[in-house]
Amino acid sequence: MTVPAAEPILEPTSDRPVLTVSLAALAGNHWTLREAARKAELAAVVKADAYGLGFQPVAAKLKALGCTTFFVATLDEGRALRAAVGANPRIFVLNGLPRGAGSVFASHALTPVLNNLEEIREWADLGRRPAAIHLDTGMSRAGLSHDELSRLAGDTALLARLDIALIMSHLANGDEPGNARNAVQLARFKDALARLPAAPASLAASGGIFLGPDYHFDLVRPGIGLYGGNPLTGAPNPVRGVVTLTAEVLGLRTLAPGETAGYGGTYTATRETRLAVCNIGYADGLLRALSGKGVAYIGDIPCPYAGRVSMDLLTIDVSAVPADLVARGTPVEIIGQHMSIEAMATLAGTVNYEILTGLGTRFTRLAVDSHWTRVV
Numbered sequence: 099m100t101v102p103a104a105e106p107i108l109e110p111t112s113d114r115p116v117l118t119v120s121l122a123a124l125a126g127n128h129w130t131l132r133e134a135a136r137k138a139e140l141a142a143v144v145k146a147d148a149y150g151l152g153f154q155p156v157a158a159k160l161k162a163l164g165c166t167t168f169f170v171a172t173l174d175e176g177r178a179l180r181a182a183v184g185a186n187p188r189i190f191v192l193n194g195l196p197r198g199a200g201s202v203f204a205s206h207a208l209t210p211v212l213n214n215l216e217e218i219r220e221w222a223d224l225g226r227r228p229a230a231i232h233l234d235t236g237m238s239r240a241g242l243s244h245d246e247l248s249r250l251a252g253d254t255a256l257l258a259r260l261d262i263a264l265i266m267s268h269l270a271n272g273d274e275p276g277n278a279r280n281a282v283q284l285a286r287f288k289d290a291l292a293r294l295p296a297a298p299a300s301l302a303a304s305g306g307i308f309l310g311p312d313y314h315f316d317l318v319r320p321g322i323g324l325y326g327g328n329p330l331t332g333a334p335n336p337v338r339g340v341v342t343l344t345a346e347v348l349g350l351r352t353l354a355p356g357e358t359a360g361y362g363g364t365y366t367a368t369r370e371t372r373l374a375v376c377n378i379g380y381a382d383g384l385l386r387a388l389s390g391k392g393v394a395y396i397g398d399i400p401c402p403y404a405g406r407v408s409m410d411l412l413t414i415d416v417s418a419v420p421a422d423l424v425a426r427g428t429p430v431e432i433i434g435q436h437m438s439i440e441a442m443a444t445l446a447g448t449v450n451y452e453i454l455t456g457l458g459t460r461f462t463r464l465a466v467d468s469h470w471t472r473v474v
């Protein structure tokens with residue numbers, strides 16, 4: 099008589115936290131921004147690996163939603179994106195034209211955002227190919243200065259050698275609808291446009307879209323809003339969260355009053371305290387600045403970070419969780435329904451952008467649409 103083999107236990111394929119990107123939420127945010135941007139073309143900024151979400155599934159979804167213009171920061175990002183989205187979408191490279199890189203732009207059909215006169219001249223010398231011209235209207239970062247704009251506007255020979263696909267500028271306070279500097283930048287941008295040959299124009303990133311139609315021009319360039327980050331400071335979030343990050347309890351211990359936890363012993367139990375150690379740390383992008391400040395969730399119950407975040411592990415106080423609801427293997431919400439990227443950023447003393455772009459490379463990453471899941 100043969101003994102039937104025991105039902106196999108499903109083997110975990112990974113012991114890593116799970117980062118889930120909801121492509122349905124991304125699509126919802128795309129819709130919200132498109133409504134807000136009215137007649138302007140809705141381009142998508144997918145620099146920094148789509149703000150840490152993973153540019154492959156994000157760009158594929160945005161392309162399926164009808165997006166035909168993408169922005170990346172670097173030439174490398176542009177090349178990778180071109181391979182992912184195929185020949186048709188326009189890809190603008192925000193950081194401009196590195197010296198001597200013109201032929202690489204041409205061979206991958208990438209469009210540089212030219213940030214100074216030197217780049218403009220070098221690009222024009224390669225023949226008449228499309229480029230964006232970036233004007234500085236108050237950011238003092240990338241873009242032609244007022245003086246360079248005057249020189250360009252006066253150089254008809256140079257202008258004749260340019261194919262200007264877009265004239266753009268960037269707001270320094272686009273997240274603050276009440277800030278008077280927005281109107282100053284808008285006025286400077288309009289003045290500059292009047293001095294250059296007619297071309298499609300773009301001023302607004304995510305925040306600028308909500309400053310009203312005066313700021314929309316022909317094309318808007320949201321990043322953070324697509325990815326669920328609140329593009330406005332001090333106002334309700336018009337979009338919804340796209341990312342959830344779930345860690346797992348590896349083990350539990352009980353501390354007597356007076357015992358300490360973690361590097362430096364910065365946490366001291368004031369009463370009998372149950373701690374859970376979780377499979378996530380700062381090497382996963384969980385900011386060490388959250389030490390003693392962050393809050394994780396088991397179900398609906400807040401579990402404060404106990405002591406320092408270490409490289410691969412996080413210790414949380416689970417005293418408030420009923421003992422039968424927390425065990426080895428229990429899921430722990432790091433980012434999600436209860437802990438938004440804005441709330442986490444506030445606790446860490448940073449911004450939602452840095453929370454997203456800091457998301458590490460050691461997660462099991464899932465892109466979930468309404469009908470399918472893909473491991474990416």
Ligand SMILES: *Cc1c(COP(=O)(O)O)cnc(C)c1O
Pocket residue numbers: 143145192268302303304305319320321322323329
């Ligand atoms: C990053 C960036 C954007 C997108 O900004 P969000 O605030 O994320 O919408 C748009 N334009 C430029 C020039 C940028 O650098």
